[in-house]
Amino acid sequence: xxxxxxxxxxxxxxxxxxxxxxxxxxxxxxxxxxxxxxxxxxxxxxxxxxxxxxxxxxxxxxxxxxxxxxxxxxxxxxxxxxxxxxxxxxxxxxxxxxxxxxxxxxxxxxxxxxxxxxxxxxxxxxxxxxxxxxxxxxxxxxxxxxxxxxxxxxxxxxxxxxxxxxxxxxxxxxxxxxxxxxxxxxxxxxxxxxxxxxxxxxxxxxxxxxxxxxxxxxxxxxxxxxxxxxxxxxxxxxxxxxxxxxxxxxxxxxxxxxxxxxxxxxxxxxxxxxxxxxxxxxxxxxxxxxxxxxxxxxxxxxxxxxxxxxxxxxxxxxxxxxxxxxxxxxxxxxxxxxxxxxxxxxxxxxxxxxxxxxxxxxxxxxxxxxxxxxxxxxxxxxxxxxxxxxxxxxxxxxxxxxxxxxxxxxxxxxxxxxxxxxxxxxxxxxxxxxxxxxxxxxxxxxxxxxxxxxxxxxxxxxxxxx
Amino acid sequence: xxxxxxxxxxxxxxxxxxxxxxxxxxxxxxxxxxxxxxxxxxxxxxxxxxxxxxxxxxxxxxxxxxxxxxxxxxxxxxxxxxxxxxxxxxxxxxxxxxxxxxxxxxxxxxxxxxxxxxxxxxxxxxxxxxxxxxxxxxxxxxxxxxxxxxxxxxxxxxxxxxxxxxxxxxxxxxxxxxxxxxxxxxxxxxxxxxxxxxxxxxxxxxxxxxxxxxxxxxxxxxxxxxxxxxxxxxxxxxxxxxxxxxxxxxxxxxxxxxxxxxxxxxxxxxxxxxxxxxxxxxxxxxxxxxxxxxxxxxxxxxxxxxxxxxxxxxxxxxxxxxxxxxxxxxxxxxxxxxxxxx
Numbered sequence: 120x121x122x123x124x125x126x127x128x129x130x131x132x133x134x135x136x137x138x139x140x141x142x143x144x145x146x147x148x149x150x151x152x153x154x155x156x157x158x159x160x161x162x163x164x165x166x167x168x169x170x171x172x173x174x175x176x177x178x179x180x181x182x183x184x185x186x187x188x189x190x191x192x193x194x195x196x197x198x199x200x201x202x203x204x205x206x207x208x209x210x211x212x213x214x215x216x217x218x219x220x221x222x223x224x225x226x227x228x229x230x231x232x233x234x235x236x237x238x239x240x241x242x243x244x245x246x247x248x249x250x251x252x253x254x255x256x257x258x259x260x261x262x263x264x265x266x267x268x269x270x271x272x273x274x275x276x277x278x279x280x281x282x283x284x285x286x287x288x289x290x291x292x293x294x295x296x297x298x299x300x301x302x303x304x305x306x307x308x309x310x311x312x313x314x315x316x317x318x319x320x321x322x323x324x325x326x327x328x329x330x331x332x333x334x335x336x337x338x339x340x341x342x343x344x345x346x347x348x349x350x351x352x353x354x355x356x357x358x359x360x361x362x363x364x365x366x367x368x369x370x371x372x373x374x375x376x377x378x379x380x381x382x383x384x385x386x387x388x389x390x391x392x393x394x395x396x397x398x399x400x401x402x403x404x405x406x407x408x409x410x411x412x413x414x415x416x417x418x419x420x421x422x423x424x425x426x427x428x429x430x431x432x433x434x435x436x437x438x439x440x441x442x443x444x445x446x447x448x449x450x451x452x453x454x455x456x457x458x459x460x461x462x463x464x465x466x467x468x469x470x471x472x473x474x475x476x477x478x479x480x481x482x483x484x485x486x487x488x489x490x491x492x493x494x495x496x497x498x499x500x501x502x503x504x505x506x507x508x509x510x511x512x513x514x515x516x517x518x519x520x521x522x523x524x525x526x527x528x529x530x531x532x533x534x535x536x537x538x539x540x541x542x543x544x545x546x547x548x549x550x551x552x553x554x555x556x557x558x559x560x561x562x563x564x565x566x567x568x569x570x571x572x573x574x575x576x577x578x579x580x581x582x583x584x585x
Numbered sequence: 586x587x588x589x590x591x592x593x594x595x596x597x598x599x600x601x602x603x604x605x606x607x608x609x610x611x612x613x614x615x616x617x618x619x620x621x622x623x624x625x626x627x628x629x630x631x632x633x634x635x636x637x638x639x640x641x642x643x644x645x646x647x648x649x650x651x652x653x654x655x656x657x658x659x660x661x662x663x664x665x666x667x668x669x670x671x672x673x674x675x676x677x678x679x680x681x682x683x684x685x686x687x688x689x690x691x692x693x694x695x696x697x698x699x700x701x702x703x704x705x706x707x708x709x710x711x712x713x714x715x716x717x718x719x720x721x722x723x724x725x726x727x728x729x730x731x732x733x734x735x736x737x738x739x740x741x742x743x744x745x746x747x748x749x750x751x752x753x754x755x756x757x758x759x760x761x762x763x764x765x766x767x768x769x770x771x772x773x774x775x776x777x778x779x780x781x782x783x784x785x786x787x788x789x790x791x792x793x794x795x796x797x798x799x800x801x802x803x804x805x806x807x808x809x810x811x812x813x814x815x816x817x818x819x820x821x822x823x824x825x826x827x828x829x830x831x832x833x834x835x836x837x838x839x840x841x842x843x844x845x846x847x848x849x850x851x852x853x854x855x856x857x858x859x860x861x862x863x864x865x866x867x868x869x870x871x872x873x874x875x876x877x878x879x880x881x882x883x884x885x886x887x888x889x890x891x892x893x894x895x896x897x898x899x900x901x902x903x904x905x906x907x908x909x910x911x912x913x914x915x916x917x918x919x920x921x922x923x924x925x926x927x
C-alpha cells in the first residue's frame with residue numbers, strides 16, 4: 120500500500136469522497152495494469168438497435184443447462200420463457216426479442232464450446248409477452264416469493280461468474296447471514312458497464328438491493344466501489360441514503376479488488392476460509408448489475424433479457440456502453456461502436472485479465488458478458504515462455520498469498536502431487552501471476568492444469584473404490 | 586437437437602471475419618521481461634565497472650573481457666552441443682561474466698578469468714539445467730572455486746595509482762587484508778587503522794576490480810531500486826546485520842575491531858549485498874525468507890571477517906546461504922488468504 124493510499128484511508132475527505140463514505144482495507148498483492156477505462160467511462164449508455172437475429176444459449180449460468188421450452192417455428196415475444204431451468208442449480212432463459220424461432224441447435228458460446236441454443240429472427244415489434252406484469256406490492260413479499268420472482272426472471276450473477284442468484288440467496292439455515300455486500304468494484308481494466316450503471320441508475324440499483332436485503336433478512340448492506348469511479352461513488356452514496364443500514368465503501372483501485380474474497384476482506388475485514396464460501400463468514404455478495412436486474416424483475420416484472428456491455432479497446436473506433444439484448448452477436452455490438460479501428464488482434468469477451476478470446480464475431484452476448492474488448496496485435500505479448508528465474512514477482516502479486524512460482528514449475532514437471540502442496544484450490548485464477556511474470560510463463564493456466572489433473576485423479580480413485 | 590447450424594458458415598454474404606489471436610487469459614502482460622531485468626543489472630554495474638577501469642587500467646579491461654567472453658562462450662557452446670535453444674539473448678550469462686570479473690583481482694592472469702567464466706557457467710549453472718535451476722550464484726561459486734584452487738593469484742592485489750590529484754595512492758594489501766594481518770599478529774587494527782574511509786567511498790583502495798567504490802555501487806543499486814528490480818528485503822537486512830555486528834564489537838574494543846563504516850565500505854559487502862545476494866535464482870522468493878537470508882549473509886560475512894582464515898567472507902556467506910534458500914523458503918511461506926491453521 121502506498122503512503123498516499125494509507126493517507127486516503129485515514130482521511131477519506133482528502134480523496135474527495137462524499138460524507139459517510141469510508142475507505143476499505145488494503146488487499147494483499149494485486150497489480151496495477153494500464154486501466155484503459157477512460158475510453159468509455161464517460162460515454163453515456165445507449166440502447167442498441169434491435170438485432171435482426173439473436174442466438175440464446177441454454178447455458179448462461181453455472182449449473183445445469185436449461186431445457187428448450189419452445190419448438191422451431193414458434194412465435195415468441197420478448198420476455199417469454201424459452202428455456203426451463205433444470206435441477207437445483209440452474210436458471211431459465213427468456214426470449215430477448217419478439218419474433219420466430221428459426222433454429223434450435225448447438226451454437227458457439229463465448230466460452231469457446233458449442234452449446235444448445237435457440238435462434239430467434241426478429242419481427243421488429245419488440246413487444247413484451249402478455250404474462251409480463253409487475254407483482255403487486257412487492258415490499259410486502261416474503262423471502263420465498265421474492266426468490267421465486269428472481270429465479271423465474273432468470274437472474275444470475277452479472278459480475279461474470281453467473282451463479283444463479285436465487286440459489287445464492289437461499290443459504291442453508293445453519294449459515295447465519297448478517298451482511299449483504301454489493302460489489303461495484305469493477306476492477307477489470309477497460310470495462311465500464313458497472314460504472315455506467317451506477318452513475319446512471321443508482322436509484323434502481325439501490326431499489327434492487329432493498330429487495331435483496333429483504334430476501335436475506337439482513338440489517339447491513341455494504342456497497343464497495345473502486346475509487347477510480349468518483350461519480351459512481353457519489354451517485355450510489357446519495358441513493359443509499361434512502362436505504363437503512365447501508366453504506367458505501369471506497370476501494371483502492373487495484374486488480375483484483377473486485378474478486379469476491381478480496382471485496383469481503385476490504386469492506387468487512389473478514390476472510391472466507393480456504394475452501395469455504397462467503398456465507399461461512401455471514402456474507403452474501405451480489406454484483407451491482409445483479410441488483411439492477413432484481414429491481415427490473417421485482418418492480419416491473421421484466422425477466423433478464425438485456426444488459427450493459429462495454430464495447431471498447433484500442434481496436435474499437437468509438438467505444439461505447441451499450442444496452443444489448445441477450446443473444447446479440449458481438450459483430451452487431453462492434454458495428455454499433457463504429458467498427459474496428461485498425462486491424463483487430465484479439466477480440467475478448469470480458470476484460471483483458473479474465474475474459475476469453477474468441478475466434479469468431481458470431482458469438483452472442485450472454486448474461487455474464489460485461490464487455491467486448493478489441494486489442495491490436497501490438498497490445499499483447501505472444502512469445503515463448505522462459506524458465507522461472509524465481510524473481511518472486513508472482514509471490515508478491517498473488518492476492519491469495521500462494522506461491523505461483525512453485526505451482527507453475529510443478530505443473531511443468533507434471534508433478535501434480537508436488538503442486539498440491541502449494542494449495543492450487545485456493546487460486547482464484549485472477550491472472551496476476553501471469554501478468555507480472557518476466558519470463559511470460561502461463562502460470563494461471565499451469566495452476567488450472569494442476570487442479571484439473573488432481574480432480575481427474577480423485578475421480579479415478581473414487582471409481583476404483585466403488 | 587433438431588438442427589446444427591455452425592454460425593460461421595451460415596451467412597455466406599457476410600464480410601470475411603478477421604483473423605484473431607486466441608490465447609488463454611490474461612491478455613495483457615507487463616512489459617518487464619527476463620532479458621530486460623538482466624540487461625538492467627548490467628547497466629547498473631556500469632558505474633562500478635568504469636571506476637574499476639579508471640583505477641586499475643588496462644589490466645582490469647583484460648580481466649573483464651576474459652571473464653565475460655568466457656562466460657558467454659561457455660553458455661553458447663554448452664547449449665549448442667546439447668542441442669538446446671541458444672540463451673545468450675536472455676542476458677544472464679553476461680551478468681554472470683561481468684559479476685565474476687568485477688570480483689576478481691584487477692590484474693588477474695588471463696587464464697584465471699577464462700577458467701572462472703567457464704566454471705561459473707559450466708559447473709555453476711548449465712550442469713543444473715541452465716538459468717533458473719542453479720542452486721548457487723554462478724559467479725560466486727566460481728569465485729570460491731578460484732580462491733581455493735588458485736589462492737596466490739586470487740589474493741595478489743595491484744597497487745592503485747590513479748592519475749587523480751588529491752587522492753592518496755594506496756598500497757598493495759586490501760584494507761581487509763591489513764585488518765587480518767593486524768589480527769593475526771596481535772597488533773590490533775594494524776595498518777587498517779590508517780585506511781581512509783573517503784578513499785573507500787570513492788574507490789581508490791585495494792580490492793577486487795569492481796568492489797572498491799561504494800559510490801559507484803550505490804548509484805547502480807539506486808537505479809535498480811528505482812526500476813523496482815531490487816526490493817529492500819535482502820540488501821538492507823544484509824547490510825544492517827553486518828553493520829550491527831561490527832558496531833557491537835567495535836563498542837567492545839575499538840582498538841581491536843574495525844568500526845561499522847570500515848566494514849561497510851571495504852571489501853565486497855556492498856557489491857555482495859546489492860548485486861550478489863539479490864540474485865533472484867539463488868535467493869528465497871518469500872519476503873520473510875529474503876529477510877532471513879539477508880541477515881544470514883550479513884552475519885556469516887562478519888563471522889568470517891572477525892574470526893575466519895580468510896580476510897573477506899562475503900562470497901562464502903552468500904554461497905552458504907544459497908544452500909539454505911530452499912529450506913528458508915519452506916518455513917517462510919506467505920500467509921494464505923483464508924488459511925485455516927490446524
